[in-house]
Amino acid sequence: MSSEFLPTSGPGTVVCEPSTRPETVEAEALVVFLAEGGVGAGSAAPLDAATGGLLTRLAAAGELSGRRYECVPLLAAPGVRAGQLLVVGVGKREDVTAGVLYRAAATAARHLAGRPRGRVAFVADGSWTTTQVEQAVAGAAVGMVGQDLYRAERKRTRFGTTIWIAAPAEAVERGALIADGVNLTRRLVNMAPDDIYPQSFADECATIAGRTGLDIEIWDEDRLVRERCNAILAVGRGSSRPPRLVLLRHRGAGRTGPGRSPAAAAPPLALVGKGVTFDSGGLSLKPSEGMLTMKCDMSGAAAVLAAAATIASLELPLDVTVGIGLVENMTGPAAYKLGDVITARSGTTIEVHNTDAEGRIVLADVLDVIRGEKPARIVDLATLTGACVVALGQDVAGLFTNDQACCDAVAAAAREVGEPVWQLPMFPDYDEQIKSEVADIKNVGDGRWGGAITAAKFLERFVGGIPWTHVDIAGPAFSEKSRPWTDGGASGCMVRTLVELARA
Ligand code: BES
Ligand code: MN
Ligand code: ZN
Numbered sequence: 001m002s003s004e005f006l007p008t009s010g011p012g013t014v015v016c017e018p019s020t021r022p023e024t025v026e027a028e029a030l031v032v033f034l035a036e037g038g039v040g041a042g043s044a045a046p047l048d049a050a051t052g053g054l055l056t057r058l059a060a061a062g063e064l065s066g067r068r069y070e071c072v073p074l075l076a077a078p079g080v081r082a083g084q085l086l087v088v089g090v091g092k093r094e095d096v097t098a099g100v101l102y103r104a105a106a107t108a109a110r111h112l113a114g115r116p117r118g119r120v121a122f123v124a125d126g127s128w129t130t131t132q133v134e135q136a137v138a139g140a141a142v143g144m145v146g147q148d149l150y151r152a153e154r155k156r157t158r159f160g161t162t163i164w165i166a167a168p169a170e171a172v173e174r175g176a177l178i179a180d181g182v183n184l185t186r187r188l189v190n191m192a193p194d195d196i197y198p199q200s201f202a203d204e205c206a207t208i209a210g211r212t213g214l215d216i217e218i219w220d221e222d223r224l225v226r227e228r229c230n231a232i233l234a235v236g237r238g239s240s241r242p243p244r245l246v247l248l249r250h251r252g253a254g255r256t257g258p259g260r261s262p263a264a265a266a267p268p269l270a271l272v273g274k275g276v277t278f279d280s281g282g283l284s285l286k287p288s289e290g291m292l293t294m295k296c297d298m299s300g301a302a303a304v305l306a307a308a309a310t311i312a313s314l315e316l317p318l319d320v321t322v323g324i325g326l327v328e329n330m331t332g333p334a335a336y337k338l339g340d341v342i343t344a345r346s347g348t349t350i351e352v353h354n355t356d357a358e359g360r361i362v363l364a365d366v367l368d369v370i371r372g373e374k375p376a377r378i379v380d381l382a383t384l385t386g387a388c389v390v391a392l393g394q395d396v397a398g399l400f401t402n403d404q405a406c407c408d409a410v411a412a413a414a415r416e417v418g419e420p421v422w423q424l425p426m427f428p429d430y431d432e433q434i435k436s437e438v439a440d441i442k443n444v445g446d447g448r449w450g451g452a453i454t455a456a457k458f459l460e461r462f463v464g465g466i467p468w469t470h471v472d473i474a475g476p477a478f479s480e481k482s483r484p485w486t487d488g489g490a491s492g493c494m495v496r497t498l499v500e501l502a503r504a
Helices: 044-050 054-060 098-112 130-143 169-190 198-212 221-226 230-236 294-313 359-371 386-392 404-417 428-434 451-460 495-503
Strands: 013-017 029-035 071-075 084-091 119-123 161-165 215-219 244-251 269-279 319-329 341-343 349-351 377-382 397-401 421-423 468-472
Touching: 013 169, 029 044, 029 098, 044 054, 054 071, 071 098, 084 098, 098 119, 098 130, 098 404, 119 130, 130 161, 130 169, 130 404, 130 495, 169 198, 169 294, 169 495, 198 215, 198 244, 198 269, 198 294, 198 319, 221 230, 221 244, 230 319, 230 341, 230 359, 244 294, 244 359, 269 294, 269 359, 269 495, 294 319, 294 377, 294 495, 319 359, 359 377, 359 451, 377 404, 377 495, 386 397, 386 451, 397 404, 397 451, 404 421, 404 468, 404 495, 428 451, 451 468
Parallel strands: 013 161, 029 084, 029 119, 119 161, 269 319, 269 377, 377 468, 397 421
Antiparallel strands: 071 084, 215 244, 244 319, 341 349, 397 468
C-alpha cells in the first residue's frame, strides 16, 4: 500500500504486518509507545521481555519515563533484530487519546527522519481503538516530512518503508490516506507565494481532482464577472495575478447503491476555504513582520481541498461540495480602496474600511455560491483574524456558528482526532458593530475589540440561514517555530477534523 494522491509519494510506502513479533522484524528502527509507569503493560511488555528486562531496568534508573513525547533511542538493544529500539512516551495511560498518539508517532518519526532510513517499524498497542490506530499511522507519516521544499540539503527524509505491527490493515490504510491530506496541505501552504497564486493553486486543485476522482469547476475572471462575484473581483484587482473560484464535488452517496441520491440532490456537507495566496494587506498595507508569513493565508483553501481529496480516497459514502476563493491581496494601480462600496454576489453592499480585512470579502461571494447548492450544512475554514490568535493563542482554532448542533458536530470531530478548538459567542449585539453609514455593512467592526467575532458576524450575513460553522485557523495554521512532533511552518490543521466530520 502506498500513498495515493501526493506527487512526492515515491518513498513512504506503508506495509502492514499484523502478527509479526516486533523483536523479530528486520528494520533500522523499531518504535514502541510507552505510558508512564507502563514498561510491564501494552506493547512495551513483550519488548521488555525480549530484551531481558532492559526497559524495566532503564525505567528504574530514571532513564525512561514514558512522559509525553520523550524519545529514548536504545541502540543495538539485546534480543531485538532492529538496529535500534526507539521508545516514545505517551504520558499517563488513562489520558492517551488519538491526538496524543498522532503527536507521539509524529515525534518518533520526525526524530528518525533526521537521516535517510530504509525500513522503520512501529508497534501498535492492542488496546487502541480504530481511530487511535489511524491517527498514530497518520502522525508517523506526517512527522517524517519536513519543510524542505526549497532546501538543497534536506533536514528530513521519508522512510523507504514504514511497517505497522499489530495494527489492522484497513485502519493503517486509512491513516496513510489521512496523512496524505495533511501533508498535501502543508506542502501547498509552505510553497512560496510567487509559486502558488490563484491560477497555480487552481492547477493544483485540478491535478488532485484528477488523481482522486473529484469533479472540478474553475471559474476565471470572465466567469466571475458573469456570476457577479464583485467581492472576489474587488479584492483581486490590486494584483497582476487574477482571482479564481474553484468548486470541487465528491459524489459518494451514489456508491452505496440503493440509497443513491439523484445527481441534483443537495449535498449534506459543504466546505468553504479562504484562499488568499498572499495577503500584503492591500492599501491598508501590513508592516513587514506581519506580512512575512502571509503566504499562509490560503491555509483554509488548502485544508478543504485536502479534506475533499482524502474523503474521495476513503470513498466515504456522502456527497460533499467544496468552494474555494482564490485571490492575491496586493496594492497594484487598480487596487480596491478604502471607502469603496462593493455589491457582493448576494446583493448585500459592503463598505470597505480596511483592505486588510479581505478574507471576509472574498468569502462573502464563495459562501453565496455555495448557499445556492442548498447544502444541509456549511463549514468554512479561514486564517481570518489576528484577533482570534489574541483570544485563543497559536494552537487553538476558533469556532463560530449560527447553529449549535452544527458547531457541536465540528467540535466533536475535532475532539475525536485531538485538534484543539474553542467556541466564541455570536450574540446579536455584535451585529451593531458592522453596520455602515453608507452601505448594508462595513468590513471591520467599530474599534478593534472582539475582532474575531465581528468577522464571523460579517460571514453570517452570507450563509442565508443554512446551518454553518466558521473555523478561524489564523493561530494553528502556521507556526514559525518547530515542535517535538513537527518542523515549523504549515501544520495542516483541521484536515483530520474535516475528514472525521464527514465520517461521523
Ligand atoms: N490574514 C489576516 C489574518 C491573519 C493574521 C492570519 C495573523 C494569520 C495570522 C487577515 O486578512 C487580516 O489581515 N485581518 C486583519 C483584520 C483587521 C484589519 C480588521 C487583522 O487581523 O489584523
Ligand atoms: Mn488581511
Ligand atoms: Zn488575510
